[in-house]
Amino acid sequence: MEYQMQMDKGGYDDGYDKCCPFWDVSPGSLVREATSYWSFSDSKVIDLGCGEGKNAAFLAELGATVDAVDISGAALKNAGRLWAGRKCINWIQGDVRRFISRDVTYDVAVVYGVVHCFPDKSDIEQFVNRLPQLVRRGGLVLFCSFNDRRQDIERAHPNFKPTLISHERYLNLFGFLDIVSASDMDLHESHPHNGIEHVHSLTRIAGRINV
Ligand SMILES: C[S@@+](CC[C@H](N)C(=O)[O-])C[C@H]1O[C@@H](n2cnc3c(N)ncnc32)[C@H](O)[C@@H]1O
Numbered sequence: 001m002e003y004q005m006q007m008d009k010g011g012y013d014d015g016y017d018k019c020c021p022f023w024d025v026s027p028g029s030l031v032r033e034a035t036s037y038w039s040f041s042d043s044k045v046i047d048l049g050c051g052e053g054k055n056a057a058f059l060a061e062l063g064a065t066v067d068a069v070d071i072s073g074a075a076l077k078n079a080g081r082l083w084a085g086r087k088c089i090n091w092i093q094g095d096v097r098r099f100i101s102r103d104v105t106y107d108v109a110v111v112y113g114v115v116h117c118f119p120d121k122s123d124i125e126q127f128v129n130r131l132p133q134l135v136r137r138g139g140l141v142l143f144c145s146f147n148d149r150r151q152d153i154e155r156a157h158p159n160f161k162p163t164l165i166s167h168e169r170y171l172n173l174f175g176f177l178d179i180v181s182a183s184d185m186d187l188h189e190s191h192p193h194n195g196i197e198h199v200h201s202l203t204r205i206a207g208r209i210n211v
Contacts, residue, residue, distance in 0.1 A: 012051070016074035018193040020081055023051055027058035028112050030142045030181070030206050037180065038140055040064040043107040046134060048096040049114025053079035053089065055142075056110075060088045064108070071095050097127055101134055108140045116146040116162040124163060128173045132211050139209050141177060145170065149201035150186060156198035170203045177207030 015022040026032075034040075041063030047056040050068035052075055060066050069092045070076055076091050083089065092099075096114060109131055115124045124145075131141055148164035167184035182205045190197045 013072055013074045015191055015193045016052070016072060016078050019191075020078040021052050021054075022078065022192065023054060025052075025054050025057075025082065027055050028110075028142075028144060030144060030204050031055045031058060031110060031112070033181070034108075034140065034142055034206060035062065038108070040108070044104055045108040045110060046099075046101070046106045047110040047112075048099065049112065049117070050079065050091075050110075051075045051113070053083055053091070055112055056089050057083045057086055059108075059110070060086055064088065066090065067092060067101075067104070067106075069094050069096050069099055097123055099134075105136045106134055106139060107136060108142070109135045111141065111143045111145075113144055113146075116164060118163050121163055121165055124165060125173060132176050132209050135209050137209050137211065140180075141174070141205070141207055141209065143170075143174070143203075143205045145203050146200050147184060147203040149184060150199060151201065152199040156191065156194065156196040167201075167203045170205060174205055174207060176209060176211045177205065178210045180206040180208065182206075 040059050043064040045059050045064045045066045047066055047068040050056050050070045053068055056066040056068035065088045067090045073093060076093055118124050146162050146164060147167045184203055187200045187202050
């Protein structure tokens with residue numbers, strides 16, 4: 001319940017309600033880069049914490065079939081508006097920490113900006129450890145999250161307390177990946193609903209499942 005409150009108040013729902021789109025509609029950098037070494041045509045993709053669906057829509061356009069999951073009805077409402085009529089995207093409202101695929105093993109998981117929203121570090125660890133059950137051996141994981149090096153978000157995201165772990169811990173957690181690229185860099189941004197400049201240190205990891 002507390003987690004849901006955080007999602008509504010300090011998280012992103014305020015922005016989703018006020019602006020559509022709230023996020024850029026272009027795909028994330030790792031997702032775009034992946035097109036240079038992965039053919040998404042006919043890939044089965046799971047987008048975990050899809051938000052308004054910029055990555056899902058981009059990959060569906062390249063021929064992937066995408067299951068796109070987000071806990072926020074406001075995010076999925078914006079996604080429906082932005083990508084109305086797009087084929088091959090299955091929008092699902094739910095908590096990705098409990099997401100289980102009964103009949104599909106995915107070729108690709110996109111995990112963009114969601115795990116720092118989880119209430120606890122143990123949620124992050126359990127969630128990351130479950131990814132090899134969702135994605136086939138040799139499949140691709142594209143991961144991005146705030147890390148604990150530098151966050152300047154008090155004014156821009158009041159009430160939002162992201163769960164932060166170190167870049168090195170993320171690298172350890174993703175020991176089941178053959179790493180394609182990994183970085184720890186600052187992102188300077190502002191959001192359209194309040195325009196407040198702020199900084200996030202971001203871990204980005206792309207890799208192939210090796211277990
Ligand atoms: C920073 S946004 C990123 C959205 C999208 N991946 C993108 O890159 O534009 C994080 C998203 O994760 C969603 N989220 C947070 N916790 C979640 C959970 N437990 N299950 C599903 N979605 C969650 C939020 O609603 C939000 O839309």
